[in-house]
Amino acid sequence: MESRHKVILDVDTGVDDALAILCAVRSPQLDVIGITTCFGNVDVETATHNTLAVLEYAERTDIPVYIGAEKPLLREWGGPVPWIHGDNGLGDAELPPLRRLAQDESATTFIHRMVTEHPGEVTLIPVARMTNIANVLQFDPTIARKLKRIVMMGGAAFCPGNVGPFAEANIWGDPEAAHIVFHSGAPITMVGLDVTMQARLTSKQLATLSESRYSEFLKEAVSFYINAYERTQAQDGDDSWCALHDPLAVAMVDDPTLCEIKDYYVDVETHGLLTAGMTVVDARAVPEHRPNASVCVSVDAPRFLQWCADRLGFEV
Numbered sequence: 439m440e441s442r443h444k445v446i447l448d449v450d451t452g453v454d455d456a457l458a459i460l461c462a463v464r465s466p467q468l469d470v471i472g473i474t475t476c477f478g479n480v481d482v483e484t485a486t487h488n489t490l491a492v493l494e495y496a497e498r499t500d501i502p503v504y505i506g507a508e509k510p511l512l513r514e515w516g517g518p519v520p521w522i523h524g525d526n527g528l529g530d531a532e533l534p535p536l537r538r539l540a541q542d543e544s545a546t547t548f549i550h551r552m553v554t555e556h557p558g559e560v561t562l563i564p565v566a567r568m569t570n571i572a573n574v575l576q577f578d579p580t581i582a583r584k585l586k587r588i589v590m591m592g593g594a595a596f597c598p599g600n601v602g603p604f605a606e607a608n609i610w611g612d613p614e615a616a617h618i619v620f621h622s623g624a625p626i627t628m629v630g631l632d633v634t635m636q637a638r639l640t641s642k643q644l645a646t647l648s649e650s651r652y653s654e655f656l657k658e659a660v661s662f663y664i665n666a667y668e669r670t671q672a673q674d675g676d677d678s679w680c681a682l683h684d685p686l687a688v689a690m691v692d693d694p695t696l697c698e699i700k701d702y703y704v705d706v707e708t709h710g711l712l713t714a715g716m717t718v719v720d721a722r723a724v725p726e727h728r729p730n731a732s733v734c735v736s737v738d739a740p741r742f743l744q745w746c747a748d749r750l751g752f753e754v
């Protein structure tokens with residue numbers, strides 16, 4: 439049997455981050471060696487609390503959690519987004535009080551240590567601002583060639599953004615960090631809005647969630663998130679839905695055939711008045727630079743949904 443993939447998730451938990459964590463720990467081929475936290479959907483303390491709470495919910499208290507950045511590299515943080523993820527970041531659904539704490543080691547040193555100890559083996563799955571990953575790469579640029587791959591949820595290649603006409607939230611939230619990551623030389627798979635906005639969980643599917651100790655929690659958290667999508671996104675079709683952004687990045691490590699991929703040179707706009715945080719993809723026939731990223735351009739949504747359903751317990 440092929441050995442399991444060593445993965446580190448970097449999260450700003452967040453409803454879809456919570457789903458991504460659950461999917462990851464329920465994927466037999468993924469060995470989640472740790473989870474690092476970052477500001478983004480919520481502040482880093484809340485992201486850390488939610489990550490620990492979700493791991494307790496999943497009965498995976500063996501997975502250590504490391505606290506990361508509380509603000510972007512150069513900018514001020516714009517604050518949480520309670521209208522999308524609720525006041526507590528989990529759609530205001532409650533989980534029991536925590537029974538353990540995060541580790542003392544920082545997110546940056548943990549990532550650095552793991553990649554150094556296991557060269558060529560560790561895949562990073564950042565589904566938050568790229569700040570922690572940029573911090574590691576700035577501290578030690580050789581990490582870029584010791585990583586197996588970075589499979590990020592972030593960016594919008596050939597589709598509109600979600601925090602502005604062009605920018606996706608994880609890139610927009612710290613463009614300078616994303617710029618460092620794309621220019622690092624690390625092998626990158628970009629799982630952006632082109633595919634994650636097609637990866638939809640509907641209210642009807644959510645209603646089929648099988649009874650478990652915590653299905654009420656999941657129903658409440660995801661319903662809040664779906665309601666937010668109803669308010670903020672044009673909802674085509676006859677059923678309301680939310681996008682499973684972060685779970686798709688995890689799925690692409692477990693099964694890279696779920697998306698069609700094309701290699702491009704991707705840069706990040708850090709200055710534009712209207713375009714800061716845009717992922718600029720050079721799709722010309724003869725681009726100026728060699729590709730630095732494998733960009734997901736389409737997704738087999740039914741197959742991805744089945745992958746999620748198998749892990750979260752709903753019917754498709």
Ligand code: BDR
Pocket residue numbers: 452453454455478479565566591600606607608683684
């Ligand atoms: C991304 O931004 C965050 O709010 C979500 O958790 C996801 O990682 C979507 O743009």
Ligand code: CA
Pocket residue numbers: 449450451452454455478479565566684
């Ligand atoms: Ca996220």
